[in-house]
Amino acid sequence: MPELPEVEHLRRSLDPWIVGARIAALRVARRGVVELAPGERRDDEAFARALGVGSTIARTRRLGKQMAVELSSGRVFVVQLGMTGSLTIEAGAGPRGVEARHRHVRWEIVPRNALPIASVDADGRTRPARLVFRDPRRFGGLVAYASMRDLENAWSRLGPDALDIGTNVLGDRLAGSKRPLKAALLDQSVLAGVGNIYADESLHAARIHPRTPAGSLGRDAVARLAAELRRILGAAVERGGSTLRDYRDAFGQPGSAVQIHQVYGRAGQPCLACGCLLLGTVVQARTTVFCPQCQDLSTFLNHSPRGTSERVSASR
DNA sequence: AACACCGCCTGAGCGC
C-alpha cells in the first residue's frame, strides 16, 4: 500500500510529463471520490474548476503520503492514494477488462514532452494523453483547495515529513506520549508518511519494540530511529517503492523495495539479523511483525509486556 | 487531551 516512498516515486515519475501540461478536459466517473472546498456546489463547473480544466499544471509537491498538484489558476488539489489508489498516464487505447474498472477521474492532458508510450490505438487513431486516478477500494480520493494558503493550512495539521526527519524534531514529537511507539509513528499528525510497512521496518532496524511507550525512548534510541527512518524511506524511494499487489508508478510499473524488507510479511520466518523467529502480533489494529530478540521490550520496561498474544506464525 | 476503535470498500485467497 502506498506510503511515503511510493508517493514520492510516483511524483518523480509523473513530473516530467504533467508539469507544464495543459488540462484540456475532465471526466469524473465517480463524484464521491472528489472532495471540493467547503461551500462549493457540486456541479460540473465546480469540478472542472477545482480539477484544473483550462489550467496548466504548475508543479507538484508532497507531504507525507499526500501529493499536491498546483494549478496555474492558483488552485490546488491533493491526491490521496489510500490503499489501492494509483495515478497513471495513459495514451492510445488504454487498458481493457478489469484494469479499466474503477478509473474514477480522467484528465485529458497536453504534455509538453512527447510521451514514451504509444499514442495510437489498435486502429491507428491518435488519442489524447490522459492522467487517470484509479482506486478500486476507494480509501483514497482527491481533495480540492481554493488556494495554496488553504492547502498549507490543511498540511499544518500533519507532522514533519519522515523522509528527512531529524533526531531533535522526532524526539519532540514523541515526548510525553505513553502510547505504543508504532501507534505514534502511524499517526500522521505526529510524523507524516509512515505506514504499516515502513513502521515495522524502521523499528526493527533501530532495534526498538513496537510497544515501547513512545515518550520513553532515550536520546540514542530516538537518534537510531530517525536515522533508520531516513535510510529506509530513502532506499525505498530509489527502488521505486514497495509493490505488494497494487502500487504502480506513472506508467504502471511496480516498485522493487519489497526485496529489501527485513520483517514485513515475514512472521514465523527467521530474523535476518539474529536468526530467531519473527513474531506476529497486532498493534493499533495493524498487523505487526518484530524480532523478540533484536527488539527487546524489557530494555524500556521493568515489567513483562501486557498480554502474550504474540504468535509465531506466518501471516499468510 | 489523549488515545482506542469502528466502518468504509473491494478483491485475493482460502476451505469445502
Add this chain to the structure above:
DNA sequence: TGCGCTCAGGCGGTGT
C-alpha cells in the same frame, strides 16, 4: 469449478 467467508488497512468519525 465455484461459492461464500475472512482478511487487508488509511483515515475520519465517534466513543472512552
